[in-house]
Amino acid sequence: xxxxxxxxVRSISEAQxxxxxxxxxxxxxxxxxIVAAFKKLRLSSDHLVxxxxxxxxxxxxxxxxxYRADVLDNFVRPRLMDAKQAxxxxxxxxxxxxxxxxxxxxxxxxxxxxxxxxxxxxxxxxESIVGVDGFNSNPGQLTTFTHNAMPLxxxxxxxxxxxxxxxxxVAIWEIKEYYYTTTFGSRVADGVYETLLDGMExxxxxxxxxxxxxxxxxxxxxxxWWVQGRSYLCRIIDMLHMGYVNEVLxxxxxxERLPSLVQEWVTLLQAKTDYEPQIRGDDEAAKxxx
Numbered sequence: 001x002x003x004x005x006x007x008x009v010r011s012i013s014e015a016q017x018x019x020x021x022x023x024x025x026x027x028x029x030x031x032x033x034i035v036a037a038f039k040k041l042r043l044s045s046d047h048l049v050x051x052x053x054x055x056x057x058x059x060x061x062x063x064x065x066x067y068r069a070d071v072l073d074n075f076v077r078p079r080l081m082d083a084k085q086a087x088x089x090x091x092x093x094x095x096x097x098x099x100x101x102x103x104x105x106x107x108x109x110x111x112x113x114x115x116x117x118x119x120x121x122x123x124x125x126x127e128s129i130v131g132v133d134g135f136n137s138n139p140g141q142l143t144t145f146t147h148n149a150m151p152l153x154x155x156x157x158x159x160x161x162x163x164x165x166x167x168x169x170v171a172i173w174e175i176k177e178y179y180y181t182t183t184f185g186s187r188v189a190d191g192v193y194e195t196l197l198d199g200m201e202x203x204x205x206x207x208x209x210x211x212x213x214x215x216x217x218x219x220x221x222x223x224x225w226w227v228q229g230r231s232y233l234c235r236i237i238d239m240l241h242m243g244y245v246n247e248v249l250x251x252x253x254x255x256e257r258l259p260s261l262v263q264e265w266v267t268l269l270q271a272k273t274d275y276e277p278q279i280r281g282d283d284e285a286a287k288x289x290x
Contacts, residue, residue: 001060006242008048008061012037013238018231026230028069030062068237076233079251080222083179086117089255090124099124100132108180118177118220121254122161129262135163143172145211153205155198163265170272171214171265174198178221184228192232192239199244214265215244218258220251 012029015037020027027033031049038045048058081089101123106116123137143155143166162169176191195217205211217236219225225233240248249257 001241003242005057005060006238008057009064009238011041011043012061012065013234015040018234026069026072026234027065029065031058034058034061064241068234072230072233072237076250077226079253079256080226081220081251082222083114083117086121086177086179086220086251087114089252090115090117090120093121093124093255097124097128099127101127101137104138106177106180112180114179116175116177117179118218118251118254119160119175122173122175122218122258125254125258126161126163126262129259130163130266135161136165137161139166141166143167143169145205145209145213147209152209152211153201155201157194157198159198163262164269169213170268171216172198173216173218176217176219178224181221181224184224184232188224188229189232192235195236196239196244199239199242203244214246214268216247216249216261217245218249218254220254222251225250 012034016027016029016033018027019025029037031052031054035045035049038048048055048061054062104116104119104123106112106114108114126135126137139158139160139162141158143159143162144151145153145168159166159172160175161173163171166172174191174195176188176195178188181188199215202213202215219236236248239245247257247261249261
């Protein structure tokens with residue numbers, strides 16, 4: 001849908017709130033709620049509800065609000081893991097896949113300093129398909145896109161992984177795991193908007209340079225995202241359908257979906273290698289950039 005549609009989604013969601021405190025679930029808004037939201041915003045809702053009936057746009061909005069509530073309540077919620085569940089999945093995959101890559105640790109201290117389980121799960125799955133040298137699991141530089149051995153675009157911030165590397169990747173990803181966070185603070189909220197920033201920069205490059213890269217977000221921690229941050233999960237579903245991220249994998253969905261997703265990236269990489277042999281030269285030149 002166009003950006004006007006998403007302006008409606010954001011405005012109505014802000015006015016009516018994202019979650020139902022009585023049920024603990026996500027609100028599925030109807031015509032009455034939409035009219036109430038626009039009344040609160042001091043805006044006319046005639047283009048959405050006319051003579052008590054939903055217009056085509058009003059109907060689409062109600063459809064979307066129902067979809068968003070349903071997918072979060074019934075698909076996302078049961079897949080979000082706590083630290084103990086994530087540790088179990090991580091250990092099972094480690095035995096099964098025998099990764100060579102050293103485990104990444106989280107940024108906590110003391111008793112909470114553990115393996116970054118979701119990051120480890122992502123890395124093991126990607127490594128099992130492309131090999132330990134087939135991707136960059138911890139980029140130490142900005143993602144750069146080049147043309148004719150010159151910089152074309154550079155993202156504003158570093159990502160958590162790239163395939164095959166951070167220079168002219170076919171896929172990049174970010175991982176937001178907060179197993180030991182007790183509140184939904186500004187740091188967690190910033191993580192959502194960082195993904196949005198990356199998505200907007202990639203959209204600009206796609207529209208003006210016709211260069212596309214797959215953009216994935218993986219997140220987990222049932223308490224942080226569901227108990228504390230359900231409204232941000234709504235924002236993430238919105239962001240996904242606005243096209244600012246290609247895939248969002250929630251908790252255990254990484255195990256379910258990532259293997260086939262990586263295979264898709266490998267196919268894209270092969271096509272890129274076949275039809276754009278100059279990319280290798282671009283990569284070498286870009287590595288010399290400061």
